[in-house]
Amino acid sequence: MNTKKISLIVYALLLVALVAAPFFGAYPVFVMKLMCFALFAAAFNLLLGFTGLLSFGHAAFLGGSAYVAGHAMKVWGLTPELGLIAGTLSGAFLGWIFGVLAIRRQGIYFAMITLALAQMMFFVALQAKFTGGEDGLQGVPRGKLFGLVDLSNDLTMYYVALVIVVAAFLLIVRTIHSPFGQVLKGIKENEPRALSLGY
Structure with missing residues (x-):
C-alpha cells in the first residue's frame, strides 16, 4: 500500500472520528476550538513547511479576522455568513500588508519583521x-446561517464548523498540489533558482 492510500485512509478515519465525536461524549465547543487550531496549524505549515518562511506573525491573521467577524456580527448586526466574509477579507488584507512589508526580507529579518x-x-x-x-x-450572537441554519445550538454549530474546516483543509491540499504549490516548494528547496526562473 503506497503512502497516498495510507494518507487517504488516515484522513477518512479522522473525518469519521470528528463526525462521531459529539455522540461519544466530546464537548462540541472544545472540539470546535481544536479544529480551528488544527486549521491554523495547517495554514502555518503551508508557509513554513512548504515554502520555508518562518513567520511569527501568523496569529495576527487569525486574531484580526476573528475580531472583525465578531465585531461585524455583534455591533453592525451582520449575518454569520457576511461576518465570516468580512473576517476572511480582513485576514487577507492583513496578510497583504504583512507581505508588502516583510516578503523582500529573508531568514531572521523576515521572522523579526513578522514578529x-x-x-x-x-x-x-x-x-x-x-x-x-x-x-x-x-456576547457575539451566532445568528442563523443563510437565514436557515440556527447556530445557537452547539451541535449545529459544530457541524457547520466541521464543514468549513474540511473545505479549508481541502483547499490547502489543492494549493499544495497545484502549479503554485510546486513554486512554493521550489522556493524552499532552492530560492536562487526560483528567482532565476522568474518566481
Missing part, C-alpha cells in the same frame, strides 16, 4: 475599545 507586526497587532487589540481589551468580545 514586530504581530506584536503591534496585539497591542492594538489590547488597547482598542471595539475589541473589548483584555476581556475580549463578549
Whole structure:
C-alpha cells in the first residue's frame, strides 16, 4: 500500500472520528476550538513547511479576522455568513500588508519583521475599545446561517464548523498540489533558482 492510500485512509478515519465525536461524549465547543487550531496549524505549515518562511506573525491573521467577524456580527448586526466574509477579507488584507512589508526580507529579518507586526497587532487589540481589551468580545450572537441554519445550538454549530474546516483543509491540499504549490516548494528547496526562473 503506497503512502497516498495510507494518507487517504488516515484522513477518512479522522473525518469519521470528528463526525462521531459529539455522540461519544466530546464537548462540541472544545472540539470546535481544536479544529480551528488544527486549521491554523495547517495554514502555518503551508508557509513554513512548504515554502520555508518562518513567520511569527501568523496569529495576527487569525486574531484580526476573528475580531472583525465578531465585531461585524455583534455591533453592525451582520449575518454569520457576511461576518465570516468580512473576517476572511480582513485576514487577507492583513496578510497583504504583512507581505508588502516583510516578503523582500529573508531568514531572521523576515521572522523579526513578522514578529514586530504581530506584536503591534496585539497591542492594538489590547488597547482598542471595539475589541473589548483584555476581556475580549463578549456576547457575539451566532445568528442563523443563510437565514436557515440556527447556530445557537452547539451541535449545529459544530457541524457547520466541521464543514468549513474540511473545505479549508481541502483547499490547502489543492494549493499544495497545484502549479503554485510546486513554486512554493521550489522556493524552499532552492530560492536562487526560483528567482532565476522568474518566481
